[in-house]
Amino acid sequence: GAVVSQHPSWVICKSGTSVKIECRSLDFQATTMFWYRQFPKQSLMLMATSNEGSKATYEQGVEKDKFLINHASLTLSTLTVTSAHPEDSSFYICSARRDRSSGNTIYFGEGSWLTVV
Amino acid sequence: GENVEQHPSTLSVQEGDSAVIKCTYSDSASNYFPWYKQELGKRPQLIIDIRSNVGEKKDQRIAVTLNKTAKHFSLHITETQPEDSAVYFCAASKRSNDYKLSFGAGTTVTVRA
Numbered sequence: 001g002a003v004v005s006q007h008p009s010w011v012i013c014k015s016g017t018s019v020k021i022e023c024r025s026l027d028f029q030a031t032t033m034f035w036y037r038q039f040p041k042q043s044l045m046l047m048a049t050s051n052e053g054s055k056a057t058y059e060q061g062v063e064k065d066k067f068l069i070n071h072a073s074l075t076l077s078t079l080t081v082t083s084a085h086p087e088d089s090s091f092y093i094c095s096a097r098r099d100r101s102s103g104n105t106i107y108f109g110e111g112s113w114l115t116v117v
Numbered sequence: 118g119e120n121v122e123q124h125p126s127t128l129s130v131q132e133g134d135s136a137v138i139k140c141t142y143s144d145s146a147s148n149y150f151p152w153y154k155q156e157l158g159k160r161p162q163l164i165i166d167i168r169s170n171v172g173e174k175k176d177q178r179i180a181v182t183l184n185k186t187a188k189h190f191s192l193h194i195t196e197t198q199p200e201d202s203a204v205y206f207c208a209a210s211k212r213s214n215d216y217k218l219s220f221g222a223g224t225t226v227t228v229r230a
Contacts, residue, residue: 006160032215043206043220044161051215093160097216104149104216108160 003027004096006109013084013116020080021112023094029074030096034106035067038091050077084116119144121209123221130197131229138224140207141189147209149216150183150190155204155223164205165192197228 003026013019023033031052036044048058048069056069066088068080077096081088093111097104120143130136142150148169153161167174167181167190174181178197183190194201204225208218 034217043222044218046217046219049215049217091158095218104212105163105166106151106210106216106218107163108153110160111158113158 004030004094004107004109006094006112008112009110010113011115013114015085015116016083018080018082019084019114020078021092021094021114023077023079023096023109025075025096025107028096028098030077030098031074032097033071033077034095034097035069035077035079036093036095038093038111040091044093047079081114084114086116089114089116119147119209119211119214119219121207121219121221123207123224125224126222127225127227129227129229132197132199134197136192136194136197136201136226136228138192138205138207138226139189140191140209140221141187142209142219143188144209144211145185145188146213147211147219149210149212150181151208151210151218152179152181152192153206153208155206157204161206194226197226199228199230202226202228 005024007022033050035047047062048056050056050071052071058064071077094109123140151166154164155161180193204223207221210216
């Protein structure tokens with residue numbers, strides 16, 4: 001099956017610093033990737049849609065200047081949490097959509113646990 | 118936007134029994150309905166999906182049904198095993214929205230040995 005890799009799996013950072021999370025589609029090209037945030041025992045909350053070569057589309061209530069998304073290639077999207085604060089601590093998951101010929105199926109990365117201290 | 122509701126929020130079944138999870142959606146244009154299984158701290162895994170041109174799909178012990186008129190779809194797990202214990206999410210999406218997934222709240226399934 002399709003593989004989506006996310007890195008790092010765990011990260012601890014100090015309050016006020018920035019953290020970058022990478023999402024890669026390893027065996028297919030993904031023009032569209034999605035970034036989610038998940039709190040314990042809750043569902044996945046979509047943060048933004050990342051399209052290769054264009055600006056990300058953010059969901060209502062998500063600060064675009066705080067959560068910077070870059071989709072510079074067909075296999076890589078990055079999420080940078082800028083000036084992180086403890087309330088940004090969460091599980092962040094990316095997903096990538098395979099193309100139409102493969103049914104537009106969406107596959108998820110392993111997720112990244114962010115802890116801001 | 119799309120609103121997906123999922124029930125029940127928790128489900129406990131005896132090993133060997135069946136488990137059924139139901140979801141409803143609001144956007145009649147939605148045409149793709151995947152189901153994901155998520156174990157604690159891990160990524161959601163696609164277990165089965167169905168498209169709007171199909172009413173039912175089965176894969177071994179897992180089946181999904183879709184009623185487009187009523188805008189609801191269900192996941193059926195037969196002969197449950199302890200390893201089926203996890204959180205299950207339904208989702209809905211449509212092509213015009215880049216197949217952006219709208220998730221249900223999730224169902225925590227516990228299979229008692």
